[in-house]
Amino acid sequence: xxxxxxxxxxxxxxxxxxxxxxxxxxxxxxxxxxxxxxxxxxxxxxxxxxxxxxxxxxxxxxxxxxxxxxxxxxxxxxxxxxxxxxxxxxxxxxxxxxxxxxxxxxxxxxxxxxxxxxxxxxxxxxxxxxxxxxxxxxxxxxxxxxxxxxxxxxxxxxxxxxxxxxxxxxxxxxxxxxxxxxxxxxxxxxxxxxxxxxxxxxxxxxxxxxxxxxxxxxxxxxxxxxxxxxxxxxxxxxxxxxxxxxxxxxxxxxxxxxxxxxxxxxxxxx
Numbered sequence: 001x002x003x004x005x006x007x008x009x010x011x012x013x014x015x016x017x018x019x020x021x022x023x024x025x026x027x028x029x030x031x032x033x034x035x036x037x038x039x040x041x042x043x044x045x046x047x048x049x050x051x052x053x054x055x056x057x058x059x060x061x062x063x064x065x066x067x068x069x070x071x072x073x074x075x076x077x078x079x080x081x082x083x084x085x086x087x088x089x090x091x092x093x094x095x096x097x098x099x100x101x102x103x104x105x106x107x108x109x110x111x112x113x114x115x116x117x118x119x120x121x122x123x124x125x126x127x128x129x130x131x132x133x134x135x136x137x138x139x140x141x142x143x144x145x146x147x148x149x150x151x152x153x154x155x156x157x158x159x160x161x162x163x164x165x166x167x168x169x170x171x172x173x174x175x176x177x178x179x180x181x182x183x184x185x186x187x188x189x190x191x192x193x194x195x196x197x198x199x200x201x202x203x204x205x206x207x208x209x210x211x212x213x214x215x216x217x218x219x220x221x222x223x224x225x226x227x228x229x230x231x232x233x234x235x236x237x238x239x240x241x242x243x244x245x246x247x248x249x250x251x252x253x254x255x256x257x258x259x260x261x262x263x264x265x266x267x268x269x270x
Contacts, residue, residue: 001076002030003037005044007168012045016066023049054096067100075114077136083117087124090114094130160258169203171254183249188242195257204237204256208246 005015017026026049034040041047052063067073075093077086097112115134116122125133147154159165174181177194186194188205195202235256 001074002033002041002044002047006041007043007170009043011043013043014046014048015044016048016050016070018050018052018054018063018066020051020053023051054093064100064104067097068104068106070110072110073097073112075112077115077117083137087114087116087118087121090116091124091128091130094128167258167260169256169258171256173250173254174248175250177255181248181250184247185245186248187245188239190245191255192242195255198259200257200259202255202257204235204239206253207234207236209249209252 002015005013009015019026030047050062050066052060054063054067075090077090081089091114094112094114098109101109111132113132113134114130115136116125117135117137119135119137122133122135125131143157147157159167160169174184174186174191174194177198181194188202191205192202237256
């Protein structure tokens with residue numbers, strides 16, 4: 001999980017791990033991971049280990065401060081715990097986080113993503129208005145079924161998820177490929193050709209922002225009307241309509257591209 005964050009965070013970011021097991025054991029495990037990889041974290045500047053639980057968060061000022069200062073949270077399950085109990089703990093943690101924000105007077109709710117293991121848990125998510133989650137038991141089934149239908153995608157999947165992969169999936173502004181197109185009208189097909197010139201592959205982009213914003217469906221993702229969610233980025237992956245042009249803003253919109261690690265991006269002169 002930390003290595004996934006390492007690829008997405010900005011340099012100097014802080015990651016805080018809240019768990020009930022020993023802080024010393026977790027420090028040793030992090031050091032062991034870095035020795036195995038043969039490299040230290042670059043973007044993750046600080047890893048703060050805290051011993052405790054979210055259930056005690058309302059009674060601990062340290063845990064309350066930790067949650068209210070966070071920009072996002074990931075809830076991981078315990079592999080040694082039965083699936084139903086692990087998911088129930090994740091749901092309880094979600095509600096505790098909301099309660100902490102309400103008790104401190106915070107008006108905005110951070111993105112919180114729980115990892116669920118039981119296939120029936122997504123139906124329970126609707127009862128507490130949770131729509132962002134990771135169903136770990138479903139992902140392997142998706143991969144196996146995809147390979148069964150089209151075995152040729154195996155090298156592609158391996159190159160994307162392998163720890164020794166030479167490629168990464170990252171968001172980039174259009175100005176990284178062409179300064180003159182910072183604010184323009186562009187189709188997905190034209191964007192693909194633009195990105196391909198640098199050796200990358202465009203797989204998606206941010207959803208077009210309309211002049212009159214649609215009602216924010218994210219407001220229904222919290223049970224309390226007193227909380228507002230931080231704005232999230234809506235992505236469109238492999239859009240079906242690749243020829244229709246859309247309005248593009250370099251300040252708000254991003255490309256989602258696959259690129260080789262160490263690949264040098266360049267601007268097109270035209």
